[in-house]
Amino acid sequence: MSTEFLLPVRVYIEDTDAGGIVYYVNYLKYFERCRTELMRALGTERAAISESGWMFVVSKLEVSYRQPAHLDDELQATASITAVGGATIGLFQSVRRGETVLVEGDVQIACVDCETGRPRRLPHLLRRQADASLSAKGDTA
Amino acid sequence: MSTEFLLPVRVYIEDTDAGGIVYYVNYLKYFERCRTELMRALGTERAAISESGWMFVVSKLEVSYRQPAHLDDELQATASITAVGGATIGLFQSVRRGETVLVEGDVQIACVDCETGRPRRLPHLLRRQADASLSAKGDTA
Amino acid sequence: MSTEFLLPVRVYIEDTDAGGIVYYVNYLKYFERCRTELMRALGTERAAISESGWMFVVSKLEVSYRQPAHLDDELQATASITAVGGATIGLFQSVRRGETVLVEGDVQIACVDCETGRPRRLPHLLRRQADASLSAKGDTA
Amino acid sequence: MSTEFLLPVRVYIEDTDAGGIVYYVNYLKYFERCRTELMRALGTERAAISESGWMFVVSKLEVSYRQPAHLDDELQATASITAVGGATIGLFQSVRRGETVLVEGDVQIACVDCETGRPRRLPHLLRRQADASLSAKGDTA
Numbered sequence: 001m002s003t004e005f006l007l008p009v010r011v012y013i014e015d016t017d018a019g020g021i022v023y024y025v026n027y028l029k030y031f032e033r034c035r036t037e038l039m040r041a042l043g044t045e046r047a048a049i050s051e052s053g054w055m056f057v058v059s060k061l062e063v064s065y066r067q068p069a070h071l072d073d074e075l076q077a078t079a080s081i082t083a084v085g086g087a088t089i090g091l092f093q094s095v096r097r098g099e100t101v102l103v104e105g106d107v108q109i110a111c112v113d114c115e116t117g118r119p120r121r122l123p124h125l126l127r128r129q130a131d132a133s134l135s136a137k138g139d140t141a
Numbered sequence: 142m143s144t145e146f147l148l149p150v151r152v153y154i155e156d157t158d159a160g161g162i163v164y165y166v167n168y169l170k171y172f173e174r175c176r177t178e179l180m181r182a183l184g185t186e187r188a189a190i191s192e193s194g195w196m197f198v199v200s201k202l203e204v205s206y207r208q209p210a211h212l213d214d215e216l217q218a219t220a221s222i223t224a225v226g227g228a229t230i231g232l233f234q235s236v237r238r239g240e241t242v243l244v245e246g247d248v249q250i251a252c253v254d255c256e257t258g259r260p261r262r263l264p265h266l267l268r269r270q271a272d273a274s275l276s277a278k279g280d281t282a
Numbered sequence: 283m284s285t286e287f288l289l290p291v292r293v294y295i296e297d298t299d300a301g302g303i304v305y306y307v308n309y310l311k312y313f314e315r316c317r318t319e320l321m322r323a324l325g326t327e328r329a330a331i332s333e334s335g336w337m338f339v340v341s342k343l344e345v346s347y348r349q350p351a352h353l354d355d356e357l358q359a360t361a362s363i364t365a366v367g368g369a370t371i372g373l374f375q376s377v378r379r380g381e382t383v384l385v386e387g388d389v390q391i392a393c394v395d396c397e398t399g400r401p402r403r404l405p406h407l408l409r410r411q412a413d414a415s416l417s418a419k420g421d422t423a
Numbered sequence: 424m425s426t427e428f429l430l431p432v433r434v435y436i437e438d439t440d441a442g443g444i445v446y447y448v449n450y451l452k453y454f455e456r457c458r459t460e461l462m463r464a465l466g467t468e469r470a471a472i473s474e475s476g477w478m479f480v481v482s483k484l485e486v487s488y489r490q491p492a493h494l495d496d497e498l499q500a501t502a503s504i505t506a507v508g509g510a511t512i513g514l515f516q517s518v519r520r521g522e523t524v525l526v527e528g529d530v531q532i533a534c535v536d537c538e539t540g541r542p543r544r545l546p547h548l549l550r551r552q553a554d555a556s557l558s559a560k561g562d563t564a
Contacts, residue, residue, distance in 0.1 A: 300439035
């Protein structure tokens, strides 16, 4: 059983740069689209900014760029939860073209209060869902 | 006397696309940077989103793309006020490289309430400043 | 019979701005994604930059912003061909949320040589397909 | 003596997101603008994509986000060279507001052939300049 979440991504002109490849920051947009859909799949409709006054912000990034993507490529962005803390979630994410890993790395997101920007405990339901996703993955080991 | 407002802009990789030129929507970012600095010059420190509950949104765009800009180009974005209405300001804007006009057109921005999104009369001081800028220009005709 | 082309678009954090709405230039990215898919549907796999040495650039834009889109919105971008010239294609494009038109306008794209940037006649097959799309639309009147 | 390179950056609407802060990937655009100007200062006018057939791509990122930046903020992006390899340059980069570090981390860029994307030795002059920048820094220890 795998809890890796997949999102298909098409490369458009907006994503590319004058080097003829996808601009390096834009893979991180793909990462975020995929994280957002993962959260939605875990039951959090307002997946990035909640109506209950909290939002997720990225607190740490560690990314390796292995191969470039090009205009018109059909890619897959992936995300799987690797750690759940009191106010943070760790994910392993990648962008692939078929079997080839183009970009991969670890992303830590933190739940913060929309007004103050201070860390805030993960909403209970989300935490339970994230834990479940994490356990499901552990089971495969 | 001219009230054309000028902002120097350097083209970075982020602005370009796989065609080797500046991506068409990014000139409109240059337009907005220049409008924002024009507003700041007119005395509106929070030039795009006020702390008094209003913000500017673009309501109309009419743009002609004449020549492309390239990576590392040093450009000038320009803005001059052409019309002041109850809740709107009209501007003529361009992006130039030296004497060459690359992109130019008319932009209408509208003052709206941050919460409701409804049109809202221009703040008094801003309206007076915008009118003054308009008159100064009229004087040159 | 309708030849309006539709592309579903989800609004992500990357698309929004501090006003809490989609940033005005980002609707034009939705426009371009939709144009690209329309071209692909007309049989042009390399839909934006051909391997035969030509590409499309935007030459004119005329856009009205009627209502804002928000984070997590599910939108539709649309494109229909309204004119076919020697080296240009005119399109009417919109972004809608359900029945509500948020943004709409006319976009003219020009076929140019990738090296010189000079206008270049539309590839024969693409021109025929674009004409067919235009006629199909005319038939509905 | 310090060889930290500084570039002032103003936050515009384009940089922000619906959370009311600068969107996390956009700090990486500031990083790249600063790297580009550092390269230009080292004598490489075509600082990102050379006319001699090579370009820089990012190969690794490790970034910590400490505090958010907001609309209208005046920031400083910084870059200092920390390692020079055969085909790579390591940099320490940050974005600060006054004395406060908002974002910081390590970036590795690789020199690649524009056509093949394969690693390519750093141009001789650039390597010498980068080494000099590195030594100057070492001297301060």
